[in-house]
Amino acid sequence: MILQDKVILGMKKMNKTQNIFLTPSQFIFILKSAIVGIELMHLPNRIIKFAKQDSWISCILGTIYPLYIVIIANYLCKKFPKDNILTLSKKCFGNFLGNILNIIFISFFLFVLTSSFSEYANLFRMYSTPFLKLYQILLTTLIPISYIAYKGIKPLGRLAEVGFYLTIGLVILPIAILAYGSFLNLMPVFGSGLTNILKGSKETVFAISGMEIIFLIYPFLQNNKKLLKCGIVATAIIGFIYTWSVFATIYYLGIETPPKYLWPILTLADSINIPIINSFRFVFISLWSLVEFKCLATYYFAVSYGLNQSVKKIPAEVFVLILYPVIIIITILYGNPTNRGKYTYKLIIIYVIFNLIYISAVAILIHFKKDDAYKKG
Numbered sequence: 562m563i564l565q566d567k568v569i570l571g572m573k574k575m576n577k578t579q580n581i582f583l584t585p586s587q588f589i590f591i592l593k594s595a596i597v598g599i600e601l602m603h604l605p606n607r608i609i610k611f612a613k614q615d616s617w618i619s620c621i622l623g624t625i626y627p628l629y630i631v632i633i634a635n636y637l638c639k640k641f642p643k644d645n646i647l648t649l650s651k652k653c654f655g656n657f658l659g660n661i662l663n664i665i666f667i668s669f670f671l672f673v674l675t676s677s678f679s680e681y682a683n684l685f686r687m688y689s690t691p692f693l694k695l696y697q698i699l700l701t702t703l704i705p706i707s708y709i710a711y712k713g714i715k716p717l718g719r720l721a722e723v724g725f726y727l728t729i730g731l732v733i734l735p736i737a738i739l740a741y742g743s744f745l746n747l748m749p750v751f752g753s754g755l756t757n758i759l760k761g762s763k764e765t766v767f768a769i770s771g772m773e774i775i776f777l778i779y780p781f782l783q784n785n786k787k788l789l790k791c792g793i794v795a796t797a798i799i800g801f802i803y804t805w806s807v808f809a810t811i812y813y814l815g816i817e818t819p820p821k822y823l824w825p826i827l828t829l830a831d832s833i834n835i836p837i838i839n840s841f842r843f844v845f846i847s848l849w850s851l852v853e854f855k856c857l858a859t860y861y862f863a864v865s866y867g868l869n870q871s872v873k874k875i876p877a878e879v880f881v882l883i884l885y886p887v888i889i890i891i892t893i894l895y896g897n898p899t900n901r902g903k904y905t906y907k908l909i910i911i912y913v914i915f916n917l918i919y920i921s922a923v924a925i926l927i928h929f930k931k932d933d934a935y936k937k938g
Contacts, residue, residue, distance in 0.1 A: 582783040585791050587718030591859060592775060592795035594721045596627070597728060597802055598856035599681040599849075600768040602824035604803065605810045607768075612761030613753040613816050614746060617808040619761030624800040626913075627772035631792030633924050634775045640927055642785045646776035646920065647870045653926040660871060662919055666773075667867035669912045673771060674860035675888055676905045678703075679895035681853050684824060688846050699889050706854055710861035711881045714781050717855075717862055724855045731848055732802050735809060735829035742812040767909045769803065772796070773916050774863050777870075823898055861888075 583591070608616035641649060646666070651659035682698045690698065709717055751758070772795075779788055810825050813832065819825035830845035862877075865884060869877035895901040 581715060581781065583714065583718045583778070583781050584722075584783055585787050587715075587722050588778070588782050589791045589795045589798070590721035590725045591714075591718055591778065592772060592792065593725060593728070593798050594855040595771040595774045595859045595863075596769060596799050596856075597852070599677050599684065599853050601803065601806055602680075602684065602826045604765065604768045605807050605819045605825050606822075607764040608761040608807060609811070609816050609819055610761075611753070611757045611764065613757070614748065614811055615751060615753045615758050616761055616811060616816075617747075617804050618751070619758050620765055620804040620807050621800060622758065622762035623765030623769050623803070624796050625762075626766065627769060627796045627799065628793070629917075630772045630775060630920065631789065631796060633920050634779055634792065635789040636924055637776070637927065638779045638782075638785050638788045643780050645778075645780050645870065646923060647867060649923050649927065650919075653923050653930075663867070663871055665915060666919060667864060667871070669773065669916060670860045670863040670867065671884075671888075671891070672905075672908060672912065674857055674864065675891040676895065676901065677853070677860070678857055678888065679892045679901055680898060681850075681857075682892065683898050683901075685846065685850065688827075689843060696889070696893060699892055702850075702854075703885060703888060706857045706861055707881055707885055709854070709858035710865055711878055713877075714778065714862065714866075717858060721855055721859070724851060727848065728802070728852050731845065731852065732806060734845075735813075735832055738809055738813040738829055738832045741832060742809075742814075744812065746811050746813075746815040747808070765803065766913055767906060769799065770909060770913060771860075773920070774859065776920065777863055777867060 604620075605616060608619050612619040637646065637649060644652075647663045650663050650666075653659065654662060678699070682695055682702065685702075686693060686695060686698055709720060753761075772792075775788075775792060779785065782788055782791070806826055806829075809829055810819055813829060814825065819828075822828060827842055827845070830842045833841040833845075861881065861884070865877045865880035868880045869875060895905070
């Protein structure tokens with residue numbers, strides 16, 4: 562009986578472990594979910610201002626940022642596979658300064674969550690439910706998002722894995738525009754100049770940020786030796802989605818028309834004609850809502866889990882509940898898409914600079930200090 566009890570206990574522990582850790586595919590799709598969201602809808606407008614017909618090249622160059630983050634995360638994971646960056650920050654900078662830096666890092670995810678949520682709510686209200694007030698959309702939409710975050714990392718990984726195919730389907734579906742656009746809209750290649758292409762790549766920073774979540778979740782990866790491969794694959798998928806979307810928009814509309822729309826990617830949905838459906842745009846927005854839910858739930862989890870790591874006494878599930886009204890209030894404060902865009906871009910630049918300095922400093926300190934120093938810290 563004693564042996565049987567030990568076996569049962571061992572099986573329970575093994576099952577518990579399996580329910581916590583992520584498979585490589587789940588890990589990849591969580592990273593993808595953290596980046597590909599509503600910001601894709603108006604991305605062409607920002608890049609076209611500088612890179613013109615070469616905007617799709619700027620998207621490719623923009624993937625350098627998440628790729629750098631993956632490389633740093635892989636280095637930290639090799640040194641301390643069980644410690645996320647919040648723990649390493651305290652070991653490097655001490656509890657007081659480490660906690661301050663951690664809170665700023667966590668606030669980045671709250672900022673992206675509320676900003677993206679505001680953009681989604683305004684788009685959904687304009688094209689799908691104009692009869693509803695903004696707060697009504699926010700209150701009801703946040704319920705499934707918070708529930709996903711409440712369930713934890715493993716259900717989030719499973720949802721991201723299933724939802725990936727929906728994302729790819731929606732992105733590839735407007736391939737019908739190839740019959741209506743013109744390759745002349747993309748000519749001449751490199752005609753805008755290298756300087757403008759680089760400026761355009763800088764404009765991708767908001768849409769392509771979010772890979773920073775890898776520093777919170779890499780201890781959950783089932784096989785940490787595959788972290789670099791998973792990160793590179795996720796970056797490649799993200800780069801393909803953004804590059805194709807911007808390429809298709811310019812191919813279909815040229816470079817003069819997209820700035821006239823708030824969300825030019827939606828015009829690609831109009832190119833799809835299905836006899837039994839009057840407007841595919843409504844269908845596209847409804848299906849894209851599921852993609853956005855995954856994105857927002859990923860950030861929601863990052864904030865609640867990050868706060869739990871800073872305040873150990875309060876479970877992450879409790880933080881999910883506490884954050885619910887906070888997220889609603891902050892999201893409402895953004896106002897309309899025009900006002901939101903005026904200051905969110907400035908804030909994201911500040912956050913990106915901070916994140917780069919923060920993660921680089923942790924990596925450098927770990928490189929030059931001995932392991933014993935961290936154990937004592």
